[in-house]
Amino acid sequence: MWRTLADKGFGGLTLRAVAATMGVSTGMLMHYFPTKHALVVHALDVLEKRTADRPRRDRPAEGLAALRATLLDILPLAPDDTARNRVWVSSWDLALADGDLGADQADRYARMRSAIRPHLEAARRLGELPGSADTDRADTDQLAATVVAFAHGLVVQALFDPERFPPAVQTSMVDGFLRSLTAERPTRAPDA
Amino acid sequence: MWRTLADKGFGGLTLRAVAATMGVSTGMLMHYFPTKHALVVHALDVLEKRTADRPRRDRPAEGLAALRATLLDILPLAPDDTARNRVWVSSWDLALADGDLGADQADRYARMRSAIRPHLEAARRLGELPGSADTDRADTDQLAATVVAFAHGLVVQALFDPERFPPAVQTSMVDGFLRSLTAERPTRAPDA
Known part of the structure; x- marks a missing residue:
């Protein structure tokens, strides 16, 4: 099933295709997954588990070094990371159309932002980022959302154009x- | 068809669903779209056209002000923008699984980066961004890709959690x- 998903996405995840890949009859598979929806829910469980269990980089330090390791763990830098990211991005089609799946994805984003926030707070304490550790909480939340946006937007571009976005890029x-986050910013920029 | 797509995504774009919404028979619809693939190709044409024809903000100036207007035109800030973005994000499931559709999406990203690059170059000429206008071209390309990443990563988060990401946020x-782009950066940051 994983291979089907990584190659064909959720649009290609049919009971027939999965049964064929597993070498079982569609009837046999339907014994376990009576509907396409049941198969999708199972696929998302597998994806969640693979993501949680993936090998991660050491977190060598607090602050920006830890944030950097966290971001590199998200990106499609190796074949397994690429397959997982393809399946995540593919899942958004269904998740946008299904209230429960969409709420799960919103929760997942909230968890990503929560995982990033402590690194930003530490970076402020360490003086790596401008602003003090007790800078407005809303500002840190917004910066965490910006970091997540950058990471997932890069994931999508890299999936569609791996030659333009090899791991080094x-x-x-x-x-x-x-580096752009570390700089002191003018209080009001030209956009104000 | 547009309503079906914006609500149900490409996973819900079936000949039967579109025929039902249009109040015609599936047989009648199949006269025009003999396959699901033909329907998808047509849907993507409609999406491309709607995106090209959308109303845009005035571009009041060169440089960062123009870049800001370009980014705001991309984001899901109003209902029509949200519907278009939902359909784009939904299309990635199919595009990742289909070589031709994937190449189209890669081209689309290349065009987005090309549209952003001149604003970055102008911002450098105007002194709004650090670096000179003749800074390494590769550096400007990379910055354009970072801007696109930020924009599309924000699109996805906002689609899944509109309450957390209203237009003001x-x-x-x-x-x-x-603002973070405008600051002078240390030549080598802690990540080096």
């Missing part, structure tokens, strides 16, 4: 993005 | 992101 983009 | 994130 993705990594360089992460470093450039983190 | 999305706009504030754009302004914060642009």
Whole structure:
């Protein structure tokens, strides 16, 4: 099923296709997954588990170094990471159309932002980021959302154009993005 | 067809569903779209056209102000923008699984980056961004890809959690992101 998903996405996840890949009859498969919806829910469980269990980089330090490792763990830098990301991005078609699946995805984003926030707070304590550790909480929340946006937007571009975004380019983009966060900003920029 | 797509995504775009919404028979619809693939190709044409024809903000100036207007035109800030973005994000499931559709999406990203690059170059000429106008072209390309990543990553988060990302929050994130670009960066940051 994983291979079917990574190659064909959720549009290609049919009981027939999965049965064929597993070498069982559609009838046999339907014994376990009576509907397409049941198969999708199972596929998303597998995806969640694979994501949770993936090998991760060491978190060598607090602050920006830890944030950098967290971002590199998200990006499609190796074949397994690419397959997982393809399946996540593919799942958004169904998740946008289904209230429960959509709420799950919204929760997942909330957890990503929560995982990133402590690194930003630590970076402020360490003086790596401008602002003090007790800067407005809303500002840190917004910055965490910006970091997540950058990461997932890069995931999508890289999936569609792996030659343009090999691992070295993705990594360089992460470093450039983190560098832009470290700078002292003018209080009001030209956009104000 | 547009309503079906915006509500149900490409997973819900079946000949039967479209025929029902249009009040015609499936047989009649199949006269025009003999296959699901033909229907998808037509849907993507409609999406491309709606995106090209959408109303846009005035571009009041060169540089960051123009970049800001370009980004706000991308984001799901109003119902029509939201519907279009939902359909784009939904289309990635099919596009990742289909070589031709995937190549179209890669081209679309290349065009987005090309549309953003001149604003970055102008911002450098105007002194709004660090670096000179003749800074390494590769650096500007990478920055354009980072801007696109930020924008599309914000689109996806906002689609799944519109209450957390109302227009004011999305706009504030754009302004914060642009502000971070304006700052002089240390040549080598902690990530080096």
